[in-house]
Amino acid sequence: MAERLRATDGRMMDSGHVLTDVTVTDLLGRFTHRVGFPADDEFVIVHGPNGVGKTMLLDLISAIVWPVDIAKIMNVPFRTLRLAFSDDSVLTIDRASTDFDRNRYDLDQEDHRGVTIRLTFVLTGPHRRRVHWSSVLQRHDDRSLTRDSETLLFSALSERAHVPLDRRLEQMLRNLNAHTGSDSLTDKATRDVPPDLREFLAGIAVHSIDTHRLLGLSAPDAGRSLSKAASLTKVEQFAQDLARRLGDALVTNSRTSQELDRTYPQRLLASSAAGNISEQEIRSRYDAQNELRRRLGDISLVDEDSSVIVIPKRMEPWQRAVLWTYLSDTEHKLATFKGILDRVSLLQSIINSRFLFKRLEIDRERGFRLLSDEDQELDLTSLSSGEQHELVLVYDLLFNVPTGALVLIDEPEISLHVSWQKGFIGDLRKIASLVRFRSVVATHSPQIAGRWADRMVVLGPTAE
The missing domain is CATH 3.40.50 (Rossmann fold)
Incomplete structure (x- = not known):
């Protein structure tokens, strides 16, 4: 087995x-x-x-x-x-x-x-x-519904040419729902x-990933209007979603940092017992945090050099107490990124092991960046169908389930x-x-x- x-x-x-x-x-x-x-x-x-x-x-x-x-x-x-x-x-x-x-x-x-x-x-x-x-x-009469859908789609594509296509398609979906009553069927049937x-x-x-996973018309489920997202591919939508998640992580980190900084003096005064911590424990903890900070820097969430400190070769008890409190606070601050870091790291690992002559990088503002093996930036829409399917499927599993x-x-x-x-x-x-x-x-x-x-x-x- x-x-x-x-x-x-x-x-x-x-x-x-x-x-x-x-x-x-x-x-x-x-x-x-x-x-x-x-x-x-x-x-x-x-x-x-x-x-x-x-x-x-x-x-x-x-x-x-x-x-x-x-x-x-x-x-x-x-x-x-x-x-x-x-x-x-x-x-x-x-x-x-x-x-x-x-x-x-x-x-x-x-x-x-x-x-x-x-x-x-x-x-x-x-x-x-x-x-x-x-x-x-x-x-419903399925054949009648199909004919009505075709009629509404033809109308949306051919009429009112002065109206943007995405708005015409959005109106078509509203008309179709009104025609079939599908929006209210579940409410009516399950009332009792x-x-x-x-x-x-x-x-x-339950989370479903169907065969139409590249279609970009699922944006309303994420709180966006169809008219704003109809022109985006699913890859582009997920890039925007990742940028939003990175922004949310930064906001959470900022709140945690402000609270810890506010209470730092009181906790430092109460940390006399930390003076018994060994210098090796302090250095090991600091090195582990530097490695975590490096990984977070790779996905543009922190500046790797922003929290670099010089640890004395020999430390007095009061120095050990200060450094241990500082490292404890830093650990709490960096922990706010742990969930998204693990997911983003696995996303990059899987995707970059599959893609040929290109790699996926993470950008705080844009979510995804696609670079060639010569470091030339590529458009996300240049991905092949198979590459899009791979990226969309892996991202969906990591971030939406x-x-x-x-x-x-x-x-x-x-x-x-x-x-x-x-x-x-x-x-x-x-x-x-x-x-x-x-x-x-x-x-x-x-x-x-x-x-x-x-x-x-x-x-x-x-x-x-």
């Missing part, structure tokens, strides 16, 4: 409910899939040919977190979804519709107008009372969800060279060890699994 990943304290991380098993029946009217995911495994790889429903399976898992994505569950054809968790809780979702036919489900031939769907949620467990909730809903079920679902953290979340990664191999595919799980393990998350990886590529083939669940047709 392959080595299992554990948290730094030796225990598997357990944030909320840890998913241990997923079973879906009659997916697409013909497949029954089961994915076992032991609680002490950090990742599982779901492998299979096109058309067996790997992406739909990930969609269903992502849809059950609170607030439940009712529209997504409605539009995936399946019979039952069963999710088991590490606390022995079991959540079962039954989807019954007037158009469901186990032996035939053709989206191009079926007429979905007026289809009624009943979704039934049942939550059970040895230490909880049974919770039952059901909702009857009307499904029992509190116990709502609380359980709210305890599940909550601790303890379940990460759903769809087709990480997109645009990646085989050698990069082979290194993906190794990179994922390093990132998961730092951020502490579990992941389900859906892929067509056996190269992704590599020596981790024992973590691979193969999906295929069930016996007819």
